[in-house]
Each structure stands twice: as structure tokens, then as C-alpha cells.
Amino acid sequence: MGSVAIMRPKTQCEQHRDSLQSGNGGVSLVGAFIPQCDEEGQYRPQQCHGSTGHCWCVDSRGQERAGTRTPPGAPRINCDEPVLPKTQCEQHRDSLQSGNGGVPLVGAFIPQCDEEGQYRPQQCHGSTGHCWCVDSRGQERAGTRTPPGAPRINCDKPVGFWSNGISL
Template structure:
């Protein structure tokens, strides 16, 4: 234009596709692009300039992706993937796609694996830790984050640095009663110190046999307990001069 601004209508000379622009910035006005060879019908002088709508500043990355996808889908174009977000705004570990498949994603929404059906992307411990960490990050909460072992299972001893306490948990991560202690160094507490295996009913303990030691005559003898049969019991208790010492 003579004043140095953009002409309100811009066209591709080869395809004859035209669109309206903001005369100050030259930015294309959404929804004004014509079909090929129909650009001459476009009247940009009567077109109201609309600046592109931007997402709110306080959205998380997942919420921003979802916001943009929902607006793109309302414009009637080809459907765009809209991610699932947690209540705090993090990406849900499992995402469903309109093409009919599922993906496991990381904290940034990047695909880790793809599946034909629903799967558990995280172990129960890692899933609980993920939700707690993202809630604390995005919502400013102080939710306890469980510790998981290298296989993703709940560590048998769980410690909270904020409250300076440690306690034992079962395989499901639930606290075992009467195991909580207070300590100034929770990071140094081990399951052995708390005897977590002793309180965990799921721990298989070795079947150690007890032995009864007794004196008989001039010597000391022993027998495994419990006595396996009536005959063995009869032989044990009918021995002359027997004196039980202990187990």
C-alpha cells in the first residue's frame, strides 16, 4: 500500500488462492483463505480483523496442548489429538488416540510405548509417586511421595523427610501398624532396623527346625521338634534318666 502497510488481500499468483491479512502486521486472518481460482471473489475490506486467540498463561503444558486441540477441533478441520490431563495438569501416563490405540507417555507427554489395548504404564508405586510429584509441582501441595525400589515396587520402609518419620509398608504400600518411628536422619533408616520383614505377612520366612537338647545317662542328646510321630515321641519321653535342657 502507498502508506507502507500490507494490502488487505494477499494472493498466491500460481494457485489464485487468496486470504485476508492484518494490514499492520501482515498476519493472515483465520478462516479467510479461499479455494483455488476463487480469490477474486474475496472482499477483505469488509472483513473484521481478529487476532489469534492465545491460551491463558497459567496453563500447564498438557493443559495448553488440550486447549489448542479443542479449539482446532471446533473449527471443523481434521480432528486433532487432545491429551488427557490429571486434575493438577500433568499428562495422564496412559493416553488414548482417536485412531484406536493407546500410548504410555512421560512427564512431558512424549510417547514411551504404543499398545493396542489399555495397559498399566506404571507400577502402583510409580503411579502413586507420579501423581504425588506432579500434584506438588503444579498445585503446590505437600503430598507424600512414596519410595519405589528398582523394580517399581514399594520399598518396605517409607520415610517422610518433612515429618522426620519412617514406617514399614506392605506390598500394597499401606502402612503397617506400630512400625512408625521418629528420627533426625530418615534417609539412613533401613528396613532391617525397623524389622519390616517381621511385620509383613507377605514375607515368606524360612522354616527353621527347633531342636530339643536333653541329658541322658552320661551324655547329651537332641531331637528335632516338633516330634513327627507317636513312636518318636514315645521313644523320647521313655528314655531313662532324661533331663530336658532347652531348645
């Protein structure tokens, strides 16, 4: 006695994938993103674009989760971990790095963030060599700017310890 296969209706992911694969007379468009579905027909938590190499995490509806996109060659992120919203420093840095079609403007200052995404206490302009201390919002602390080649100052000292960048 043979087994009977019961066909389940196609899931949203399978319909999405199949519509893109057969949308052009049965020929998928070269370079088009085709969503990846798991064995149950659900969106795989991590989607990767075969042509560009970019990967990102998606929710159960296949919508990209903000802040999860990685460029080709970058370490892939764990899509099962919750995504923390970007900090002010990370948003500031990323807006400057991607504001010109993904290419930072030559000579533009790009803020440096620490491992927790906060502004590093000392910021330095890569092109000019000037360094200065900032507060937790990334605002320059008065009297802390040093010219290129000058000894760096300790930005962990309380406000009022500087006069023209020299420790008092």
C-alpha cells in the first residue's frame, strides 16, 4: 500500500520566492534577490543576496531587521540574537560613512565609537591630526583641542583641568 503525500498550501515565503523565479516567463531576473525559505516554507532568519554578497536578518514576514545588513566578506551576524538599536555615536558615524553613496567624503571627520557604541572620550581627525575631548553626546569640550604632533591629553580628567590643551 503506497503512502499518500498531502500537499500543504504555499507559504508567503514560497509564494514570494516562486513569483520572482517565474515572474519573467519562467526565467529569474539576473541579479535579482530571491528569498530563501526553510524546510517548513518560512523565511530563513538570515537572507543573503547571491549577486551582491550582502546579508541581513529578517522577521517572520521576510522584512529586513534594521541594523543587520552586512557587506560582502564581513562576519555574519547571529540573527537569533536581539538587535540593539544603534547609539547616537553609531548613527552619527554611519550617516557620515554612507551619506555619499557609501563612500565617506575625503577629509571628512568620522566620529570614533567604543565597543559599547558610545563616543570615545578623545576624538581625532584623521586628515588634520587635531585631537580633542568630547562629552557623552559627542560635543567638543572647550579648551581640549590639540594640534598635530602635540602630546595627547587625558580626556578622563574632570572639566576645568585644561587650558589650551595643556594639563594644569
